[in-house]
Amino acid sequence: MGSYLFSVLFLLLENISAPAIPVTVADRPNFVLIIADDIGWDDLGCYGHPLVKSPTIDRLAKEGLVFDHFYLTTSSCSPSRASIISGRYPHNTGAAELHTPLPEQIVTFVRRLDSAGYYTAQAGKWHLGDGIRKDFDAIYDKGTEMGDGGEGRWVATLRERPADQPFFMWFAALDAHRPWGPNPFSGTHNPEEVVPPVYLADTLPTKLDLARYYDEITRFDHAIGEVEQELKRQGVLDQTVIIVISDNGRPFPRSKTRMYDSGIKSPMIIKWPGGIQEAGKRSEALISSIDIAPTILDIAGLEIGDTFQGKSFLPVLALPESEFRNYVFAEHNWHDHEALERMVRTKEYTYILNLRPQHSQNGPADSNASVSYEDLKSLRASGKLNAAQADVFSAPRPHEELYMSTDRDQLHNVAADPENAEILRVLRLTLSRWMAETADSHPENLTPDWYNKETGKALDIIRIRGDMPGGMDAITINAKGPF
Numbered sequence: 001m002g003s004y005l006f007s008v009l010f011l012l013l014e015n016i017s018a019p020a021i022p023v024t025v026a027d028r029p030n031f032v033l034i035i036a037d038d039i040g041w042d043d044l045g046c047y048g049h050p051l052v053k054s055p056t057i058d059r060l061a062k063e064g065l066v067f068d069h070f071y072l073t074t075s076s077c078s079p080s081r082a083s084i085i086s087g088r089y090p091h092n093t094g095a096a097e098l099h100t101p102l103p104e105q106i107v108t109f110v111r112r113l114d115s116a117g118y119y120t121a122q123a124g125k126w127h128l129g130d131g132i133r134k135d136f137d138a139i140y141d142k143g144t145e146m147g148d149g150g151e152g153r154w155v156a157t158l159r160e161r162p163a164d165q166p167f168f169m170w171f172a173a174l175d176a177h178r179p180w181g182p183n184p185f186s187g188t189h190n191p192e193e194v195v196p197p198v199y200l201a202d203t204l205p206t207k208l209d210l211a212r213y214y215d216e217i218t219r220f221d222h223a224i225g226e227v228e229q230e231l232k233r234q235g236v237l238d239q240t241v242i243i244v245i246s247d248n249g250r251p252f253p254r255s256k257t258r259m260y261d262s263g264i265k266s267p268m269i270i271k272w273p274g275g276i277q278e279a280g281k282r283s284e285a286l287i288s289s290i291d292i293a294p295t296i297l298d299i300a301g302l303e304i305g306d307t308f309q310g311k312s313f314l315p316v317l318a319l320p321e322s323e324f325r326n327y328v329f330a331e332h333n334w335h336d337h338e339a340l341e342r343m344v345r346t347k348e349y350t351y352i353l354n355l356r357p358q359h360s361q362n363g364p365a366d367s368n369a370s371v372s373y374e375d376l377k378s379l380r381a382s383g384k385l386n387a388a389q390a391d392v393f394s395a396p397r398p399h400e401e402l403y404m405s406t407d408r409d410q411l412h413n414v415a416a417d418p419e420n421a422e423i424l425r426v427l428r429l430t431l432s433r434w435m436a437e438t439a440d441s442h443p444e445n446l447t448p449d450w451y452n453k454e455t456g457k458a459l460d461i462i463r464i465r466g467d468m469p470g471g472m473d474a475i476t477i478n479a480k481g482p483f
Helices: 002-013 055-063 077-086 109-115 154-159 204-233 289-299 314-318 371-381 387-393 418-437 472-476
Strands: 030-036 065-067 119-124 138-140 167-172 240-246 268-271 281-283 328-332 341-345 349-354 400-404
Touching: 030 204, 030 289, 055 204, 055 240, 055 268, 077 109, 077 289, 109 119, 109 167, 109 289, 119 154, 154 167, 154 204, 204 240, 204 371, 240 289, 289 314, 341 418, 349 418, 371 387, 400 418
Parallel strands: 030 167, 030 240, 065 281, 119 138, 119 167
Antiparallel strands: 065 268, 240 268, 328 341, 341 349, 349 400
16 A cells, blocks of 8 residues: 555656556555534644543544645535535535535546445435435435434444445534534533633623533544544554544634634544554645545545546645645635625635625524524623624625734734735735636525524525526536646
């Protein structure tokens, strides 16, 4: 396995177009992709959180590779997952909005693995529709078998796999999606010790809300440890690539559905004893979630093909200090409420274009029904909101936002500062070029709000869909580009 890996890496790093390298079934590594539901990028110990208990993931970080600049294409559950599995931007999948099924004609990397002889299985949250279910040999997505946290069928799915095939597992948790359910780790985090972000209220109810969210992260972490132990028991741990990510940011105001790092940035930890030679390192490479699909195919020794808009970051696994992308792109489309935003990010700057600035961005319905949101409304009623807390209620919003990487929480919009005029011009042009090359569209008739932004409750309306950005015509677009 090692000689195969480094021969591929040498060719990739030398920028040589290599023919497909035949790999025997026995040589092919296995894959376990573990996806959290609504866990923020910095809500893990290995990303610097001082309170959250995530011992398994923290150990994986020491034994593998941690990515400090991994970004999703959207901060919205099903569109994010559709983007990951297809290696395409949301408006190029035909499923840009929440709860929209991924069309059958979209090629997934799982379909490619399955066709190449991999056993492919899913356990936990699905949220991708019926069109691509046939890409998996087994799917376990029913509530009774998933368990409250979505991890209940993970180990059993590993145990029932055929012993004579390499395998790919799509393990998708419900943790830490609201509402908080029964949890053997409840009480792990003391709310008195919680320090809320500056954009949330510094109150005991909000601290308790965060503590219960942290408890679900610990359950997710524990389930990963059980998966790892099962792989070890089967004697395949060293031949298995374990990837841990989240689908979007934490389910709190100014996080989930937003284009800020609190919504769009994700943890990514990869452990691969047979392929990562410098364990315990951190990579500063800029990676997009559309890059996971081609990378897995590349590791498996398969041709990537031209249906994926991402590119393989296999060379980064060998040389973590190497550069990869200049830009990553993301989008905010309908998720309970009408929205149309586009984002481009470098390591130094974040540029956000808001094409519906007339609307406030309170957050998704589940967050708007939370006690953390109620605490913000109480502060608003008493006139005590700080500027960061007031952001979720603000309307109209800026048409353009620009943030520097030194502004960790992205609180200070510097788009109007004259000294930033040149970088603003460059990022505008870059985003405009990306939108043109990927056939992005800006429909006038977008899907309207389905939920009350103040209460999170469903509106008493006929739930209709508007025109989806990109639309079905854009699913044929391929945009590898120079980005």
